[in-house]
Amino acid sequence: MYEITRRDLILSSAAAAAVLGLDRRVAFLGTAHAQTATAQGFHRYNVGNIEVTALYDGVWERAHDAAFIKNASVEETKAALAAAGMPTDFVPVPFTPNMLKIGGQVVLIDTGTGGQTGGPKAGLFMKHLAAAGVDPGSVNHILISHFHPDHIFGLMTKAPENKPIFPNAAVHVPAVEYTFWMDSAGIEKLAEARRPLARRVQEIFPLIKDNVRTFEGGAEVLPGVRSVDAHGHTPGHTAFHVSSGKDELLVLGDVTNVPALFVRNPGWHAVFDQDATMAEATRRKLLDRVVADKTMVTGYHFPFPAAGKIVKDGSGYAFVAV
Ligand SMILES: [Zn+2]
Numbered sequence: 551m552y553e554i555t556r557r558d559l560i561l562s563s564a565a566a567a568a569v570l571g572l573d574r575r576v577a578f579l580g581t582a583h584a585q586t587a588t589a590q591g592f593h594r595y596n597v598g599n600i601e602v603t604a605l606y607d608g609v610w611e612r613a614h615d616a617a618f619i620k621n622a623s624v625e626e627t628k629a630a631l632a633a634a635g636m637p638t639d640f641v642p643v644p645f646t647p648n649m650l651k652i653g654g655q656v657v658l659i660d661t662g663t664g665g666q667t668g669g670p671k672a673g674l675f676m677k678h679l680a681a682a683g684v685d686p687g688s689v690n691h692i693l694i695s696h697f698h699p700d701h702i703f704g705l706m707t708k709a710p711e712n713k714p715i716f717p718n719a720a721v722h723v724p725a726v727e728y729t730f731w732m733d734s735a736g737i738e739k740l741a742e743a744r745r746p747l748a749r750r751v752q753e754i755f756p757l758i759k760d761n762v763r764t765f766e767g768g769a770e771v772l773p774g775v776r777s778v779d780a781h782g783h784t785p786g787h788t789a790f791h792v793s794s795g796k797d798e799l800l801v802l803g804d805v806t807n808v809p810a811l812f813v814r815n816p817g818w819h820a821v822f823d824q825d826a827t828m829a830e831a832t833r834r835k836l837l838d839r840v841v842a843d844k845t846m847v848t849g850y851h852f853p854f855p856a857a858g859k860i861v862k863d864g865s866g867y868a869f870v871a872v
Pocket of ligand 1: 698700701804850851
């Protein structure tokens with residue numbers, strides 16, 4: 551599979567040196583290590599006293615189509631994949647929710663596809679959660695970045711069963727996102743393609759309403775985890791800043807999709823971005839911030855284990871996996 555054979559990104563030597571020089575504790579995952587991590591389905595690391603586990607939910611091998619990136623052609627898309635050492639037959643879009651252990655609390659950030667979206671190679675999240683030794687009943691909190699299917703369909707089994715998968719978890723959702731998708735009059739304002747999702751959102755959340763908590767931008771949602779408004783991809787799309795002691799991690803969610811395309815070319819507009827202009831402004835702002843602060847990041851659609859640093863690289867940026 552692409553994410554275990556490719557060498558992350560082809561960086562200019564200056565960019566690579568900048569990363570290597572900035573933090574001696576950064577240990578690069580070699581191809582073999584990334585391969586092992588993907589095969590076992592999870593990868594652990596620490597942010598201060600917080601234990602982070604990246605959990606692999608699989609990959610969507612998305613067929614090329616001209617509508618995928620509004621301002622780049624299929625040929626340009628293939629060229630960017632090739633430049634990153636990736637196969638060009640399709641766009642590989644992996645899914646990586648994260649789990650945090652904060653004190654004794656088990657926290658998920660997003661829940662994966664639930665095997666209900668993302669094609670036949672997605673839906674491995676529950677298997678890999680079990681491999682990481684976690685029972686769904688022991689999950690205390692779930693933080694949701696936004697309400698796209700690949701982030702929330704893992705909350706509940708398929709209709710008509712609709713059984714909550716994490717019955718004991720408080721589900722923390724961005725207030726703006728919740729209000730937008732739960733507005734029944736708002737469905738009519740959505741693009742046709744998004745209406746079934748809105749209906750599903752309005753089916754899921756009332757069934758777990760006793761567990762749902764909304765939070766505002768900038769709120770400390772849990773100890774050491776602060777929400778960061780990252781609107782544009784969706785109206786309430788949210789990143790999470792995780793910190794403990796001197797260590798920090800910015801959980802980017804879908805601020806950018808596949809890095810070989812959209813970190814390298816931050817001005818490219820993926821069809822998934824609801825307000826593409828706002829999404830691009832958010833992307834540039836947050837990428838500039840993590841470059842300046844040398845902050846570790848994780849991205850939901852980054853190659854597993856989806857953690858590393860961002861550096862400036864020519865006119866765009868590059869993701870350097872750790
Ligand atoms: Zn997504």
